[in-house]
Amino acid sequence: MSFTKNLIEGTNFDHTGLNALQKVTLRAVVMAFLFYGLVAIEGMIMRMVEVGHVAGNPLPEQFFHAEHFFSIMTVHPIVGIFGSTYQLVFGAFTFLVPYLTKKPLYSIKVANFTWLMITVGTGLAWIAAFIWQYAPLYTLYWPLPADTHQFNVFGGIVFILGVALIMVGTLGFIYNIYATIFARVGVHKNKTTSELLISGFGIDGMLNLINKLRGKQPYTKEPALALPVVAIFRGTVDTFLDALVILGAGILVLVYLVFDASGHPLDVSAIDALLYKNFFWWGLDLVADGLVLIYVAGSWYLLATLITGQKLFMENVARAALMLELLVSWMVWSHHLLGDQGQPEMMKLISGEMVTAFELLTQGLALFITLVTLWKARPLKMTMELKYLLGGLVGFGLAVPAAIIQADMGMNRVLHNTQWIIGAHVHIALIVGLYMTLYSALYVLWPLVTNNTKLYSHKLSNAHFWLHLIGGIGMGAFMGMAGLDGMLRRHLYVDGQFNPDMIFAALFGTMLLVAWAIFLYNIVMSVGIKGLIGIFLPAKDKTASYGIEDELVPADDPAFAK
Amino acid sequence: MTFSNSAELLSFHWVAYTIYATMIISVIAWFGYNLTRKEAKSVFRIPFYWYMAFLVAGGVGHHIFTYNTIPWVSQDIDRHNITPDAKYEFEIEDHKWIGLPEKIIIQCGQTVEFDVHSRDLVYGFGLFRKDGSMAMQMQVNPGTDVNGILDSNDILWTFNHNGLFDMTSTEYSGPAEYSEDGEDLMMVKDFVEVVGCTNGGEK
Numbered sequence: 001m002s003f004t005k006n007l008i009e010g011t012n013f014d015h016t017g018l019n020a021l022q023k024v025t026l027r028a029v030v031m032a033f034l035f036y037g038l039v040a041i042e043g044m045i046m047r048m049v050e051v052g053h054v055a056g057n058p059l060p061e062q063f064f065h066a067e068h069f070f071s072i073m074t075v076h077p078i079v080g081i082f083g084s085t086y087q088l089v090f091g092a093f094t095f096l097v098p099y100l101t102k103k104p105l106y107s108i109k110v111a112n113f114t115w116l117m118i119t120v121g122t123g124l125a126w127i128a129a130f131i132w133q134y135a136p137l138y139t140l141y142w143p144l145p146a147d148t149h150q151f152n153v154f155g156g157i158v159f160i161l162g163v164a165l166i167m168v169g170t171l172g173f174i175y176n177i178y179a180t181i182f183a184r185v186g187v188h189k190n191k192t193t194s195e196l197l198i199s200g201f202g203i204d205g206m207l208n209l210i211n212k213l214r215g216k217q218p219y220t221k222e223p224a225l226a227l228p229v230v231a232i233f234r235g236t237v238d239t240f241l242d243a244l245v246i247l248g249a250g251i252l253v254l255v256y257l258v259f260d261a262s263g264h265p266l267d268v269s270a271i272d273a274l275l276y277k278n279f280f281w282w283g284l285d286l287v288a289d290g291l292v293l294i295y296v297a298g299s300w301y302l303l304a305t306l307i308t309g310q311k312l313f314m315e316n317v318a319r320a321a322l323m324l325e326l327l328v329s330w331m332v333w334s335h336h337l338l339g340d341q342g343q344p345e346m347m348k349l350i351s352g353e354m355v356t357a358f359e360l361l362t363q364g365l366a367l368f369i370t371l372v373t374l375w376k377a378r379p380l381k382m383t384m385e386l387k388y389l390l391g392g393l394v395g396f397g398l399a400v401p402a403a404i405i406q407a408d409m410g411m412n413r414v415l416h417n418t419q420w421i422i423g424a425h426v427h428i429a430l431i432v433g434l435y436m437t438l439y440s441a442l443y444v445l446w447p448l449v450t451n452n453t454k455l456y457s458h459k460l461s462n463a464h465f466w467l468h469l470i471g472g473i474g475m476g477a478f479m480g481m482a483g484l485d486g487m488l489r490r491h492l493y494v495d496g497q498f499n500p501d502m503i504f505a506a507l508f509g510t511m512l513l514v515a516w517a518i519f520l521y522n523i524v525m526s527v528g529i530k531g532l533i534g535i536f537l538p539a540k541d542k543t544a545s546y547g548i549e550d551e552l553v554p555a556d557d558p559a560f561a562k
Numbered sequence: 563m564t565f566s567n568s569a570e571l572l573s574f575h576w577v578a579y580t581i582y583a584t585m586i587i588s589v590i591a592w593f594g595y596n597l598t599r600k601e602a603k604s605v606f607r608i609p610f611y612w613y614m615a616f617l618v619a620g621g622v623g624h625h626i627f628t629y630n631t632i633p634w635v636s637q638d639i640d641r642h643n644i645t646p647d648a649k650y651e652f653e654i655e656d657h658k659w660i661g662l663p664e665k666i667i668i669q670c671g672q673t674v675e676f677d678v679h680s681r682d683l684v685y686g687f688g689l690f691r692k693d694g695s696m697a698m699q700m701q702v703n704p705g706t707d708v709n710g711i712l713d714s715n716d717i718l719w720t721f722n723h724n725g726l727f728d729m730t731s732t733e734y735s736g737p738a739e740y741s742e743d744g745e746d747l748m749m750v751k752d753f754v755e756v757v758g759c760t761n762g763g764e765k
Contacts, residue, residue, distance in 0.1 A: 064744050066737035137734055141684040143704070150736040273684055273703045274713075314610075339686075340701045341715050345639050357621030364617040368610070371593065379600040390594045397586040401620075405579070408625055409639075410632030413698050414568040417686065417732050424579075477583070484572050486695040488688075490734035494744035497694055 006525045011454040013527040015534025019543040020108045021095060022449050026535045028091025028115040029442070029449075033520065035083035035122060040513045042076045047475075047506040050487075052496025054503075064494045070135035073490070074159075075126045077138040081287065082166045083122035085430070088438050089295060090114060090173045093232050095449060095546065096302070097177055100226045103186045104545040106179035110172050117169025124162030128155045137490060139284075140249060142276040143268035146256035156257045160250045167243045167250070174240050181225065181233060186548070191224050199224035200233035205319025212316075227315060231298020234322045238290030238329055245283020249276075274342050282333040288426075289359060290329030292434060294322060296396065297366035299437050303389050304370045306444050308377030318369050325362040332356040335407035339416040348409060356407040363400045367393060384461050388440035391469050395433025398473070399425050402480070415483065419498075422489040423479020423505070431472035431512065439468075448546060456525035464519045471511030478505035563631050566722045568697055571632060633720065634698070637673070641718045646675035653712065654702060654731070655681035657739050657748055670758035673720045679712035680704040686732030687715070689754060691725060699732040721756040729753040 018026070048059045049069055062068055094114075098105045105111060128134045132155020136145040145156065182196055198204050207219035225233065252271070259266045301312050312318060334351035337343040370393065380386060402425040406415045415421060446455070455461065482501035487493070496502065524532065565571040596602035629635050637644065648668070653660040660681075668674055678687045680702045688699035698719055705713040730749040731739065739748050 065742065066740035066744060069744075070734070070737050133737075135737060139734075141733070144683055144734075144736060147683065147736060150738050269704070269706065273705050277684075277703070337701075339699060340703060341717060342703055342713060353625050354622070357625070360621040361614065361617045365614070368613055374597055375593075378597050378602060380597045382594070382598050386597070387594075390590055394587055394590045397590065398583055401582065402579070404621060404624065405575070408628050410571075410628035410635040411575070413634060413638075413700075414572060414696050416699060416701075418696065473587075480579075481576070484576050484695075486690055486693075488732055491732075492740050492744050492746070 006456065006528065008528050008530055010528030010531045011456055011526050013450060013453040013531040015527075015531045015537070016540060017451050018535070018539060019541040019546070020539040021098060021105055021544045021546055022451070023535055023539045024108055024111040024115070025091050025095040025449050027112070028087045028094065030532065030535060031115055031119050032084045032088035032091060033516075033523070035079050035087065037516050037520065038126075039076060039080035039084055040509075040516050042072050042079065044506070044509050044513055046072055046076070047502065047509050050493050050496075050502045051499060051506050052494055052502070054496050054499070066492050067133045067135065069492050070137065071129035071133040074135045074137050075129040078125045078163065078166075079122055080430070082118060082163075085434065085438075086166070086170065087115060087118055090118075090170075092438070092441055092445065093177060093295075094173070095445065097180050097229060097232060098545045099448070099547055100229050100302075101181065101186070101188065102545075102548055103180060103183055103188065104543075104548075106176050106183060108542070108544050110176040114169045114172040114176065117165050117172065121162045121165030121167075121169060124165065125159050126162075128159035128162060131155065132158070134159045140253065140280060142271050142273045142280075143256075145253045146260070146268055148257070148260050148265070153257050153261045157254065157261070160254045160257065164247060164250050164254075167247045170239060170243045174236050174243070177232065177236055181229065188224065195224050200230060202230055202234065202319040202321075202323040205230075205316040206323065208316045209320055223319070227312060227318060228298045228302035230319055231294055231301065231322055234326050235291040235294035235298065237326060238286040238294065241330075242283050242286040242291065245279065245286070249280050249283070274337075274340060277337060277340065278333070278343075281336040282330075285333040285336060286329055289332050289356075290326070292429075293329070293359065293363055294325050296392070296434060296437055297322065297325065297363070299441055300366055300370040300389070300392070301373075303385065303437070303440050303444060304373040307383070307386050307389065308373060308380065310373065310377050313369050313372040313376060317365070321362055321365050324358070328355060328358045328362060332359065332407075335403075335412075338407070338409055338412035353408060357404055360400060360404050363396060367397065383443070384458075384465065385440045385443040387465055388436045388443060391465070392433055392435075392437030392440060394469075395428055395431070395436055395472070398476075399429035399433050402428070417489055418483035419479045419487045419489050420483025423476045423483060425480075427479060428473065428476035432469065432476070435472075436469065439465075450527070453526055456522050460518050460522040464515050464522065467511045467515035467518065471508045471515055474508030475505050475512060478502070478508065565632055569691070569695060569723075572695065634718075637718050637720065641675075641716065644673065644718060646718055647672040649675040649677065651677040651679075653679045653681060654685050654748075657731075657735060659748065659750065662750065662753075665752065666754045668721050668754060668756045670724065670756060671720065671722060673718055675716055675718050677714055677716040678702045679715065681712065683735040684733055685735050685748075687717070687729070688732035689719075689727040689729055691727060696732075697727055701733055702731070721754075722759065724756050724759045726752045727754040727756075 045063055048057055049063055051057055094105060094111050132152040134151050134155035181200065182193060184191060188196065204220050204223045211217060211219055256266050301318060305312050331351050332355050334343065334347045335356045338348050338352050405411055406421055478501045482498040485498060487498040650663060650666060652662050676687060682704055684704065685702040686699055687702050689697040691697060700715060700717045702715045703713060707713065728749060728751050730746055739746060741747055
């Protein structure tokens with residue numbers, strides 16, 4: 001097939017054969033990868049600024065200005081976490097929950113609303129930073145987001161509205177997922193809500209363990225919900241709480257900005273900065289230490305069972321551990337406040353250090369269960385999904401201990417707010433740990449979501465894998481080393497003070513950018529431009545499930561909602 | 563074993579984490595290779611409960627280790643019961659330091675208290691060696707008590723090595739901290755000097 005024909009038609013992709021569930025899944029995935037490209041370019045711009053005014057740096061002078069630099073830094077996590085990661089995860093789970101529960105999705109309309117809200121919201125936040133250079137950073141430390149001496153008030157309002165739309169879309173996803181899980185149709189026709197709740201919270205797994213220790217029969221041999229659905233159920237609790245906190249903070253900022261715009265500014269000192277930090281970090285940390293870790297553990301379990309075709313090792317322990325992870329995620333936020341001298345010492349010790357250390361246990365357990373499940377099924381073929389899964393395990397194997405090390409009152413004094421945290425921990429966790437897990441899921445789901453579309457090039461998939469893995473670890477490592485040399489994470493350096501670390505970080509970052517371009521090219525050549533456009537056209541087949549011969553109840557039917 | 567300053571700790575940390583990172587990457591790579599081999603046998607078996615005990619020991623033991631080897635941990639927790647050798651108190655407003663002494667000279671081994679107040683935004687307070695590495699830092703939160711007195715952001719630090727230290731804010735407080743050329747306007751060069759240590763080391 002010629003290049004042009006491939007580019008337009010793809011391999012054997014037929015968008016008209018996709019049902020409503022497949023299309024809405026692919027829409028979110030497409031937007032997620034477009035935002036990923038944007039965030040990779042933003043990251044490279046900031047990295048090149050940190051390389052400084054050295055010969056050969058092609059960056060125009062305007063990028064070195066503080067207003068410009070920090071407005072990019074403000075939207076970088078919004079685009080990366082919400083525009084890309086949230087969309088990718090939500091898209092995958094919108095498909096997986098109906099697929100695994102063998103029930104239709106509650107509402108295709110709500111699923112479309114979700115990806116549209118997140119896309120528009122991310123776009124608005126980006127525009128606020130681009131046009132008005134609104135730059136309080138994602139931390140929104142009070143009273144900086146309401147500081148209209150430094151920032152344009154309308155820019156602030158647009159930014160907050162953007163974030164609010166993202167959270168409204170997130171609430172739509174949450175409603176859709178729970179409505180699907182609790183729908184008493186199909187295999188759950190005879191289940192009660194309490195049975196589904198008990199399974200969702202993993203209490204059945206815990207009771208099975210207790211009964212086993214007491215030598216009794218298991219509480220249930222067939223739990224109501226599959227383990228990955230339990231992880232999605234559990235992680236979505238944190239997604240909900242996090243959305244409420246971010247919405248709450250957004251409303252607060254919005255009130256101050258609107259009063260300011262009306263010529264009647266409110267007193268910012270009415271809000272206690274440290275109390276606000278506690279409130280905001282409690283919510284924000286539910287993303288980093290809650291839903292991400294729980295969703296990832298669930299994804300590992302799903303991938304390990306799908307790749308091996310075998311039952312998960314120690315499934316009851318895994319179910320019970322997900323409950324522990326949920327409780328732990330609610331009590332660890334103080335590790336972000338170890339450098340705040342006003343924070344009570346007991347909170348630093350208990351929440352910041354001791355409870356946080358439990359994450360080593362919960363994530364270590366997920367790693368162990370996944371590895372043993374794979375090991376027991378050997379020999380396995382080294383498929384793309386297995387490669388990416390192992391890459392994801394490496395990512396969290398590196399990033400979680402890096403986090404536990406810095407969540408310590410001694411270490412935090414010299415690591416807080418340095419590039420160590422954002423490099424060795426955050427970027428390795430997200431780029432290597434989370435994204436490689438998601439790429440693995442993508443390769444597993446690809447034939448299901450695209451009706452067995454042939455991938456354009458296996459060689460390009462391999463090139464993407466190695467460039468992404470080496471680029472991600474390399475960039476994170478050199479950022480981390482710069483942090484140990486004293487480089488701050490939210491600081492502007494224009495003279496290349498931390499070279500050669502930043503030069504190496506930029507080189508590895510370039511590998512990440514090239515990896516994304518290769519991946520995008522491979523996907524476009526597989527589905528074709530026609531197919532890509534077709535994904536966004538209405539589906540003729542309104543089926544909202546996958547793999548069920550006769551759909552039980554059509555989606556968006558009011559009777560189903562009842 | 564005790565770290566006499568943060569530079570020693572950071573060097574130790576660099577070595578320890580590099581060894582760990584190399585190990586975990588190698589283990590997963592070895593694991594992946596053996597997953598594809600039919601004849602692969604376990605080199606060693608890790609009993610589940612030993613593995614969990616190892617994780618618990620790692621998570622808790624790490625804090626016990628740092629408490630016993632990093633001197634500023636216990637000093638920080640107990641700082642309100644310790645009388646410092648000297649105390650310096652200053653404020654920040656509109657990205658400017660207010661009431662700064664021109665230069666602080668500290669004798670080797672002295673324990674000094676820095677108490678920083680903010681009148682508007684969240685800032686940071688950090689001391690950096692001349693090679694750019696961080697000696698220590700803390701957050702500086704704004705706020706007042708019921709009597710209108712600015713909240714305290716205090717830290718005790720014992721200086722055991724000679725040297726000159728620059729000071730700047732370690733927390734982002736908006737682009738107004740920087741000039742048009744990207745210069746950090748809150749940077750105070752050679753703000754602290756430690757003298758009296760023999761050969762630059764401990765007293």
